[in-house]
Amino acid sequence: MLRRSFIASSLAATAFPQIASAQAAAFDPTPQIVRVKKQYQVGELLILPRSYYLYFVTAPGQAMRYGVGVGKAGLEFTGTATISVKKEWPTWRPTNEMIARDPKAYGRFIGNTDAQPGGPTNPLGSRALYLFQGGRDTYFRIHGTTVKSSIGRSVSNGCIRMLNPHVQDLYKRVPLGTKVTVL
Numbered sequence: 001m002l003r004r005s006f007i008a009s010s011l012a013a014t015a016f017p018q019i020a021s022a023q024a025a026a027f028d029p030t031p032q033i034v035r036v037k038k039q040y041q042v043g044e045l046l047i048l049p050r051s052y053y054l055y056f057v058t059a060p061g062q063a064m065r066y067g068v069g070v071g072k073a074g075l076e077f078t079g080t081a082t083i084s085v086k087k088e089w090p091t092w093r094p095t096n097e098m099i100a101r102d103p104k105a106y107g108r109f110i111g112n113t114d115a116q117p118g119g120p121t122n123p124l125g126s127r128a129l130y131l132f133q134g135g136r137d138t139y140f141r142i143h144g145t146t147v148k149s150s151i152g153r154s155v156s157n158g159c160i161r162m163l164n165p166h167v168q169d170l171y172k173r174v175p176l177g178t179k180v181t182v183l
Contacts, residue, residue, distance in 0.1 A: 029152060029166070030067070031065065031166055032064070033058070033062060033063070033065075035062060035063075036061060036063045040055075041057060042060065043056075043057060043175075043178060044056075044179050045057075045174065045178060045180040046180075046181050046183065047180065047183065049068075049070040049076055049078075049182065049183070052152045052153070053066065053068060054066045054068045054162070054170075056173060056174065066162055066166045066170065067151050068142075068152075068160050068162055069145065069152065069154070069156055069160070070154050071158035076154070076158055077131070077138065077140040078182050079133070080133070080179065080181045080182075081131035081179075081182075082131070082133070082177060082178065083131065083176055084132035084135075084177075085129075085130035085137075085176070086127070086129055086171060086174075086176060087118075088127055089122070090124045090128040090143070091122070092116045093116065094106045094109055123145070123146060124144060125143055125146060125167060126164045126167065127144055127170075128141045128144070129141060129170070129171065129178075129180075140158050140160075142159070142162065142167065143160070143161060143167060144163070144164040145163065
């Protein structure tokens with residue numbers, strides 16, 4: 001077992017005891033009901049980037065678990081935020097930081113204010129939940145993806161990616177004002 005895997009599994013086990021008994025299990029992005037510590041509030045979202053899971057607390061001690069993709073090393077979001085905006089088929093534009101980091105990939109956005117319209121080829125997928133802190137947009141999102149292979153990996157520019165059917169399910173379940181904690 002790699003040191004990183006051991007540390008991530010240990011941290012996940014302290015937050016979610018049921019994971020301790022399933023450490024050897026392979027990553028499974030399929031949504032499923034799991035047990036969580038009762039300290040987490042119903043309606044809260046918890047994300048464990050190192051294990052690639054998002055948990056939506058549905059009852060005391062219970063959550064719906066979804067597989068996710070997360071940010072590359074150095075680009076990941078941590079802390080607490082609030083879902084302040086929700087959009088179906090959102091438009092997308094890379095941030096200025098993304099353009100500066102990879103001008104080859106985002107060259108068509110240099111020197112203009114263009115945005116890609118929502119639709120099946122949009123990188124944000126079918127739904128997006130916008131994370132805010134102190135009333136300000138963090139530019140981090142929980143969103144769908146057109147790249148299924150990114151789920152269970154650290155490949156994004158910081159956002160939390162979900163399969164489109166999964167983010168559509170979550171989108172229906174969480175209201176504006178939902179607390180999101182990324183550990």
